[in-house]
Amino acid sequence: xxxxxxxxxxxxxxxxxxxxxxxxxxxxxxxxxxxxxxxxxxxxxxxxxxxxxxxxxxxxxxxxxxxxxxxxxxxxxxxxxxxxxxxxxxxxxxxxxxxxxxxxxxxxxxxxxxxxxxxxxxxxxxxxxxxxxxxxxxxxxxxxxxxxxxxxxxxxxxxxxxxxxxxxxxxxxxxxxxxxxxxxxxxxxxxxxxxxxxxxxxxxxxxxxxxxxxxxxxxxxxxxxxxxxxxxxxxxxxxxx
Amino acid sequence: xxxxxxxxxxxxxxxxxxxxxxxxxxxxxxxxxxxxxxxxxxxxxxxxxxxxxxxxxxxxxxxxxxxxxxxxxxxxxxxxxxxxxxxxxxxxxxxxxxxxxxxxxxxxxxxxxxxxxxxxxxxxxxxxxxxxxxxxxxxxxxxxxxxxxxxxxxxxxxxxxxxxxxxxxxxxxxxxxxxxxxxxxxxxxxxxxxxxxxxxxxxxxxxxxxxxxxxxxxxxxxxxxxxxxxxxxxxxxxxxxxxxxxxxxxxxxxxxxxxxxxxxxxxxxxxxxxxxxxxxxxxxxxxxxxxxxxxxxxxxx
Numbered sequence: 001x002x003x004x005x006x007x008x009x010x011x012x013x014x015x016x017x018x019x020x021x022x023x024x025x026x027x028x029x030x031x032x033x034x035x036x037x038x039x040x041x042x043x044x045x046x047x048x049x050x051x052x053x054x055x056x057x058x059x060x061x062x063x064x065x066x067x068x069x070x071x072x073x074x075x076x077x078x079x080x081x082x083x084x085x086x087x088x089x090x091x092x093x094x095x096x097x098x099x100x101x102x103x104x105x106x107x108x109x110x111x112x113x114x115x116x117x118x119x120x121x122x123x124x125x126x127x128x129x130x131x132x133x134x135x136x137x138x139x140x141x142x143x144x145x146x147x148x149x150x151x152x153x154x155x156x157x158x159x160x161x162x163x164x165x166x167x168x169x170x171x172x173x174x175x176x177x178x179x180x181x182x183x184x185x186x187x188x189x190x191x192x193x194x195x196x197x198x199x200x201x202x203x204x205x206x207x208x209x210x211x212x213x214x215x216x217x218x219x220x221x222x223x224x225x226x227x228x229x230x231x232x233x234x235x236x237x238x239x240x241x
Numbered sequence: 242x243x244x245x246x247x248x249x250x251x252x253x254x255x256x257x258x259x260x261x262x263x264x265x266x267x268x269x270x271x272x273x274x275x276x277x278x279x280x281x282x283x284x285x286x287x288x289x290x291x292x293x294x295x296x297x298x299x300x301x302x303x304x305x306x307x308x309x310x311x312x313x314x315x316x317x318x319x320x321x322x323x324x325x326x327x328x329x330x331x332x333x334x335x336x337x338x339x340x341x342x343x344x345x346x347x348x349x350x351x352x353x354x355x356x357x358x359x360x361x362x363x364x365x366x367x368x369x370x371x372x373x374x375x376x377x378x379x380x381x382x383x384x385x386x387x388x389x390x391x392x393x394x395x396x397x398x399x400x401x402x403x404x405x406x407x408x409x410x411x412x413x414x415x416x417x418x419x420x421x422x423x424x425x426x427x428x429x430x431x432x433x434x435x436x437x438x439x440x441x442x443x444x445x446x447x448x449x450x451x452x453x454x455x456x457x458x459x460x461x462x463x464x465x466x467x468x469x470x471x472x473x474x475x476x477x478x479x480x481x482x483x484x485x486x487x488x489x490x491x492x493x494x495x496x497x498x499x500x501x502x503x504x505x506x507x508x509x510x511x512x513x514x515x516x517x518x519x520x521x522x523x524x525x526x527x528x529x530x531x532x533x534x535x536x537x538x539x540x541x542x
Binding site: 014018073074075076077078079080081082083084085086087088090091092093094095097098099101102103104105106107108109110113 | 245246249250253254294295300301302303304305306307308309310311312314315318319322325326329330332333334336337341351354355358372375376377379380384400403404405406408409410412413470473477499502503506
């Protein structure tokens with residue numbers, strides 16, 4: 001849409017220029033026609049055509065002379081020393097001024113920028129290398145930490161197993177000793193009980209016998225009898241405690 | 242014939258500017274029927290009555306009279322020089338301030354400066370020696386470029402379409418070539434380096450080496466002369482073709498006009514675009530060849 005508008009504007013400007021330039025050109029064309037018509041007329045009038053030609057030629061020559069003055073040297077290879085001098089001064093002055101105020105600072109700035117870029121690249125590479133080194137260092141550390149953790153776990157497991165076995169052994173031992181004590185207690189109790197039973201049996205027997213024989217037996221005899229009787233009873237096993 | 246001279250006269254230097262004269266009357270000595278351009282003559286405060294060199298009577302002399310007159314091309318060169326100073330000193334300030342100028346305009350010039358330094362000076366002369374010649378090559382490149390581009394402005398002129406300008410530029414390249422090589426190996430060393438090393442048997446070398454020396458010196462002079470003519474011919478011919486094509490507009494009359502004028506305007510536009518390209522290419526070629534000559538002179542083998 002916009003482009004179309006632009007094209008139309010350009011086209012109408014061109015058309016306006018043509019319209020503006022056309023009338024004089026058409027006028028000149030009319031003049032030319034008139035002139036040739038006049039020429040024909042003069043020829044028809046019997047005037048010398050050569051004369052007319054001469055006149056035209058003279059006119060052209062005159063115009064040439066006019067132009068010659070205005071146009072000047074038309075040799076394309078001519079050297080105007082004024083222009084050459086001026087150009088030399090211009091070039092030298094431009095060179096000196098621009099070298100001092102433009103090319104020098106610009107080239108310096110370019111060099112500095114290039115150096116800056118090179119430095120940046122170098123430092124970036126350095127940083128990259130550093131980062132890689134750091135990364136491998138950390139990788140190593142992590143691997144080491146993994147190993148350590150594994151070792152720790154193993155140790156812990158071993159410890160646990162060890163502790164477990166210790167506890168089990170101790171428990172077994174304790175249980176064993178408890179059982180043994182219990183057995184010994186039972187033994188003691190049994191001996192006690194047997195002793196008591198035998199004592200009580202003896203007493204009952206003595207009582208019974210005493211009641212049977214009443215006074216026939218004196219307390220001294222009593223004791224003697226009992227001891228005799230006890231001697232016959234098998235003694236209790238010595239206590240293991 | 243008069244028309245050819247006229248057309249060339251528009252491309253060549255003059256002592257006046259021609260500006261549009263929109264409402265002026267058709268002049269008698271003009272080339273067309275339309276309004277003639279207004280002629281603005283330059284003031285001549287220095288012009289001598291009698292030229293120091295040359296004769297003013299010969300209209301097509303190779304050496305135009307040296308009489309300190311001001312011409313259009315001088316004004317155009319001055320404008321180009323002032324533009325260069327304004328643009329590049331500003332660019333230098335910007336680069337000193339912030340290291341990297343902002344904006345398309347400044348970056349464009351910075352890119353061109355970088356191009357001249359890296360792809361002309363350093364690639365043709367070498368990095369170590371090349372940087373010494375960067376200011377010279379930059380001045381050369383941008384002066385030619387600005388003069389070429391000034392020629393693309395309406396009512397202006399192309400100073401590089403005069404041998405006076407291009408000759409001086411080629412001469413300064415020649416001076417830098419001889420000067421830098423002499424500074425490096427002495428003037429004698431420079432002359433000796435013009436003869437390539439050859440394994441010639443004694444007597445043959447005795448005869449051949451002077452001849453080769455003459456050839457080489459001649460070749461060096463010629464290539465610097467060609468440097469100036471190349472630029473001159475390109476700019477002169479380009480603008481002459483533009484003038485001729487636009488000249489068709491005023492050559493035709495009658496109904497033919499409506500066919501010829503649009504065609505010649507379009508042709509002139511297309512050729513102007515080509516001229517823009519040529520302006521850059523010729524500046525590049527001149528600067529690159531200058532760098533090449535310098536490089537060849539200071540690294541002879």
